[in-house]
Amino acid sequence: MRDFIETGRREAPRLTLSDLSVEIGGRVLLDRVEMAVPRQGITTILGPNGAGKSLLLRAIHGLIPHAGRIDWGQGAAPRQALVFQKPVLLRRSVAANMAFVLGRDHARSHALLAEMGLQDRADQPARRLSGGEQQRLALARALATDPELLLLDEPTASLDPASAAMIEAVLRRVAARGTTILMVTHDIAQARRIADHAMVMCRGRIAEAGAAMRILAAPATPVARDFLEGRLVP
Amino acid sequence: MNDMAEALRIAVTLVLSGDGDLWEIVLLSLRVSLSATALACLIGMPLGALLATQRFAGRGAAIVCINALMGLPPVVVGLMVYLALSRSGPLGTFGLLYTPAAMIIAQTILIAPIVAALSRQVLEALHLEYDEQFRSLGLGRVAAIRALLWDGRFALMTVGLAGFGRAIAEVGAVIVVGGNIDHLTRVMTTAIALETSKGDLALALALGLVLMVLALVVNAAVHGVRNSEGQLAHA
Numbered sequence: 368m369r370d371f372i373e374t375g376r377r378e379a380p381r382l383t384l385s386d387l388s389v390e391i392g393g394r395v396l397l398d399r400v401e402m403a404v405p406r407q408g409i410t411t412i413l414g415p416n417g418a419g420k421s422l423l424l425r426a427i428h429g430l431i432p433h434a435g436r437i438d439w440g441q442g443a444a445p446r447q448a449l450v451f452q453k454p455v456l457l458r459r460s461v462a463a464n465m466a467f468v469l470g471r472d473h474a475r476s477h478a479l480l481a482e483m484g485l486q487d488r489a490d491q492p493a494r495r496l497s498g499g500e501q502q503r504l505a506l507a508r509a510l511a512t513d514p515e516l517l518l519l520d521e522p523t524a525s526l527d528p529a530s531a532a533m534i535e536a537v538l539r540r541v542a543a544r545g546t547t548i549l550m551v552t553h554d555i556a557q558a559r560r561i562a563d564h565a566m567v568m569c570r571g572r573i574a575e576a577g578a579a580m581r582i583l584a585a586p587a588t589p590v591a592r593d594f595l596e597g598r599l600v601p
Numbered sequence: 602m603n604d605m606a607e608a609l610r611i612a613v614t615l616v617l618s619g620d621g622d623l624w625e626i627v628l629l630s631l632r633v634s635l636s637a638t639a640l641a642c643l644i645g646m647p648l649g650a651l652l653a654t655q656r657f658a659g660r661g662a663a664i665v666c667i668n669a670l671m672g673l674p675p676v677v678v679g680l681m682v683y684l685a686l687s688r689s690g691p692l693g694t695f696g697l698l699y700t701p702a703a704m705i706i707a708q709t710i711l712i713a714p715i716v717a718a719l720s721r722q723v724l725e726a727l728h729l730e731y732d733e734q735f736r737s738l739g740l741g742r743v744a745a746i747r748a749l750l751w752d753g754r755f756a757l758m759t760v761g762l763a764g765f766g767r768a769i770a771e772v773g774a775v776i777v778v779g780g781n782i783d784h785l786t787r788v789m790t791t792a793i794a795l796e797t798s799k800g801d802l803a804l805a806l807a808l809g810l811v812l813m814v815l816a817l818v819v820n821a822a823v824h825g826v827r828n829s830e831g832q833l834a835h836a
Contacts, residue, residue: 430733448737455734458752467748468738512738 379440381406381516381547382427387435389419389426389571396422398571399435406440408563409538409548411579413555415594418568420551424449424518427549445515445547452521454505456493461485461504464493468511479507482540484533499530506537517541519550523557535561555595559583567591605802612807623804627811630788633701633775634768637708641764645713646757649720650746654728664721670714675707679777682707686778699780704788707774712764719760720753727753755827762823766816 380403389397397419404410412420426433428449439445457464465476480486483503488496493504502522509517519538523531531554539561542548552558558565562579567590574590575582586592593599615623652664684690686698686706697703727749735745750757772790779786781795789808796805 425733428737430736449733451734455731457731457748 378406380404381440381445383438383440384427385436385438387423387426387433387437389422389431389433391431396571397426397433400571400573402566402573402576404547404549405564406547407542407545409542409550409561410564410566411558411562412549412551412566412568413553413558413594414568414574416553417570419571420568421452421520422571423568424520424549424551428518446513447516447518448509448512448514449518450502450505450509450520450522452524454501456501456504459493460490461493461496462489464504464508465511468508475511479511480504482510482537483507497530499526499533502526502530503534503537506534510541514546516547516549519548521551521553524553531557555583567594569594608802608806611803612810615803615807616810620807623807623811625784626787626789626792626808627815629701629786630769630790630812631815633704633788634708634765636705637712637768638761638765640705640709641713641716641768642757642761644709645716645764646720646750646760647746648713648717649722650724650749652717652721653724654732654742654746654749664718667714667718667721671718673711673714675711675771675773676777678711679707679774682710682774682778698778699782699786701779701786703778704775704786707778708768708771711771711774712767715767716760716764719763720757723753723756723760724749758823758827762819765819769812769815 383403384400387397387400388395400419400423412423414420422431425431427437428447429444430449437444457467459467461480462476465480466473469476477486477489480489483506485496485500485503485507488500488504493501496504506519506522523534526534535557538548538550542563550562558579562583564577565579565582566576567574567582567586567588569590574594575586575588582591583595586595648667652660652667682703683698685692686695686703687693688698697706731745731749731752735748740748770790772794775786775788776791776794779788779791781787781791787795789812793805793808793812796802796808
């Protein structure tokens with residue numbers, strides 16, 4: 368059964384996965400995943416370690432080969448960007464990291480850095496920034512590609528609450544501008560704060576998907592319930 | 602012991618007095634070895650980058666070959682280049698034998714595999730780190746390799762230095778293809794060998810001193826550049 372998220376609207380989803388599977392070294396890590404991601408808002412993917420959440424993002428982004436189908440709805444795949452859990456920054460200054468994507472568009476680079484609170488860091492080596500600043504720079508660089516679909520793999524893991532709050536605020540603004548956000552997180556409180564839609568994954572499958580408020584308040588499946596209530600998921 | 606001390610005193614005097622013969626040899630050595638290093642970097646670094654980033658049939662064999670070529674015996678390289686450049690050889694018409702150009706060719710062949718093999722190691726580690734990000738950004742193959750070479754530039758500087766060290770200290774290949782001709786192809790290492798065999802330890806020692814100081818200066822310069830750039834700008 369396809370795990371459609373009830374969006375309350377009659378809008379075509381940004382992407383629909385059909386029978387999406389990933390097998391690595393003889394092990395099935397994503398098992399015939401069926402799901403649809405709404406065009407609007409922030410969708411979070413929750414689930415225990417090893418559920419296949421990050422792998423799902425990579426498969427959607429085309430970084431790993433997969434079986435099954437990804438239907439982008441209207442025509443070709445949208446512009447998309449992926450922010451990794453551990454930001455991969457070039458061994459260059461903050462500004463040069465932005466220029467790597469934007470070229471000589473200094474105005475846009477400055478605007479994005481300002482949005483991330485990094486305007487004073489432009490000349491500093493990117494890899495000398497704090498963890499939170501590095502993640503904000505990775506997010507700024509991803510946004511520089513002007514993505515229609517933004518994929519985030521635990522972008523606030525290991526960040527302090529202030530840095531996490533800053534990134535969440537940016538994500539809300541980006542989503543409000545019409546970018547579809549699909550974000551993996553372990554942080555249930557964070558999902559409550561920013562998610563419009565939620566999915567719970569377990570052992571390479573979607574256990575449950577729907578409106579975030581409903582899923583987080585009253586999960587229907589035992590797997591989702593166990594995960595959200597902090598019990599070991601079988 | 603006294604002879605040794607006297608030879609050392611004369612050597613220092615030779616260096617400090619700016620002896621024409623000595624500095625001619627030093628400058629030719631630098632010209633030959635720096636040219637060979639530059640050529641080897643032009644060939645070896647892109648080759649190393651290609652081996653680091655691309656997957657193709659026979660890649661493993663190519664890496665083994667390049668690694669094995671790091672240990673090429675200089676005299677064998679000298680002999681191969683000699684045969685190629687000699688009048689009856691395939692490149693004999695160019696008349697390059699016993700010229701600095703022949704020495705540059707021999708040293709390039711000798712150090713290009715070193716530069717390629719070490720570059721591959723440096724860039725492969727960087728590629729593992731950057732690969733998914735580059736693919737995520739939709740970077741093309743050439744742009745990705747260019748970015749890797751730029752971001753790995755300080756480590757690659759050390760690779761170039763290793764190549765230069767091998768070239769400047771090499772004697773077997775340059776003596777075969779250069780002939781150690783006075784005022785034409787005599788470089789520091791071949792001059793040291795000749796002067797030692799003649800018993801003129803002062804000139805040999807002077808050249809040895811210059812060689813060691815040169816190695817020290819080049820190493821210190823690269824170390825300095827790496828440190829300051831790394832700390833000030835690019836971590």
